[in-house]
Amino acid sequence: MNRATYFFPEVAKALYGDPISELEYASTEYIMAYSLGTYPSHQTYSIVDTGSDLIWLQCHPCYECYALKYPIIDVSSSLTYRNYYCNSDQCKLAKASVSNTYCDVVFNCQFRISYLDGSITEGTIAHDTLTLASTRGGKVAFPKTLFGCVHKTVGHFVPESSGVVGMGRGPISLISQMGSLIQGKFSYCLTPMFSEKTSKLHFGQSAVVSGPGTVSTPLGTKDNFYRVTLEAISVGDKRIQFNLDGLPNDEGNTVIDSGTRLTILPEDLYFEVESEVKVNIKADRTGDSGINQAFKLCYVSESIETLGAPIITLHFRDANVKLNPINTFVVFTSNVICFGVRPLRRISMMGNMAQVNFMVGFDLHNNIVSFKPTDCTML
Template identity: 35%
Template structure:
């Protein structure tokens, strides 16, 4: 195991040295700051807009996707299986997945592609022509043969240490735990970033996977995206490649897709422009999880409901080497928030106690899985509690609208938190209207309440 860790460390050093030579050219003096449009897949601005949906349709779909992703997180247990470097984290989507798409311009001439933002993945990849086995796509597949700046990674490149050389070509291959896979050329391309004045920053030689064999198992046999933008701390991730150019820092502010009165897009921001409007920024350090070394974990100490501390034992959410359980993950690709079973029971008990004085509420035993707590309620019931996560050195208070999904037509509501046995995860629904800042060099997760509909 020590020799394997030494090899991984050596490869990482080679990659970081290589990627430090990325070429940046700009007509903008503030090139270390840029933003990419972040579009919810259900937005009318999305290239895969599904059309209007009812509240129930959204709830059913988001829960199905969320539970599917979490079940695959739980399959990863490095303590109980051999190390397999090409086995990746769960995809951000399955079926009609819950996704935030990043609008990205690349190549010469410029082409627009849409990739899924995923803080739980490392490698960025897109589908490329000519395909051998490409998944159906609802917009044009990228054709590198038309780009003057496309390059295949040579077999003697340090990047290829992580992959394999086939017929003198560096080929990457990623297998996801749900059976999906992507395979193709290890390549590089120029990325183009346009600012508000229309000036471009050109980032040459950004590594990505050019997929010519893609298997994505979807309900309607149609793919939702061209690929994935990996934003974890893997040396080959998008944020790691940009490195000191953007201070290894990015942020996002997720709009609420169920609120049709607000814009369903915001921005993925890099570098100095972390984008919050105001308020006191809080910070908590990242912690390491041995099963997910590139994931964004923080130290959760306790939880409050309506300002009442639940007083969990100090080690409730910490990683436990003997069982492989524990850890609190910040994840943009999971919809719901998940709390470990034993802690969830206490949380649910306190929420039920909070609602007990209101006799016009009726607990419904037929909740949409994986949720366990839902109520029938009179029209306009307004009395929902806040939920606060007490991290090391910081407190994240979740507004009621981000913890309870209210169906005004059916006069009911449902808790956007569910139990599960292994990891605790802060999902996207509870991150709405919170500026989330990932500062890798400072090793901190920072956050502040924000109005994501005014993000610019």
């Protein structure tokens, strides 16, 4: 890495263009490549997650960690690696995003994250240089990027990923730490799960989503999530209203989450949508409870294309997003297709499957997210 790239990332951007990364699909998640450290620099792979803030990865020594496809890296071997102490401003910033921080015996800032599925990660808040590829073929480095060096993980994590790249709106997310270099802009185009093509992740001016077919909706300002307001859902021609009673106009009732596979709807809305789906599909059902805890509605069909599934439209404020069957149905076995939407009390979330074959662009300066129907395999 040349010295201008390391010490002056603005110069690197001018020389090499905007940061980019390719995404590989693995086990319900999209995995991005990046490098961490200098002398040596370590290539690693982590889940792209717009639903969280902290960048974390399993580090050597890992006392209780899930198995990876490749060796756990020793980030402390980098000349630019440093831990943060408990009284640092960065430790305080981390606490605002991960909730639980504490001190170890030598006063290093430690963290613990508990996920909804019961998974847990624990480790040390540190910083080092994070490096990405660029649109002009070079590298763009981001010195002193805050991340979590994890020494313990319990629960469900995919072996193709060493951790998570948090891309939320909080101050310690990758997006926030990139700062003015990306002008608050990033976008991705996710390929279908069985595609051999990689997905693309762009930052900065190259991430702008525009042109024919593009629709945009305002982002809420309540918290660090990317919240949008879902006003209704149409199944075919039947429109079902989302109850917005008591919801402030700027809050947003639905989270856009690239780190979650399925779309989640509040129970009342889900069962209305499910009822219309049943009316529209003539194929045989596998049973009222489906065949797996993740799915409530499954059909006997050779493929999603032959199922006869209806178009489902998400009516966001100022933007109608039409979902094709690959966005709403998933192949469970060779002859069973399941509805890829789940009910959960009082939670609404647009998962990554619903975002497949859309250019999804976030513009945090203008507080909007844009959707453009795209064959992502052709990019």
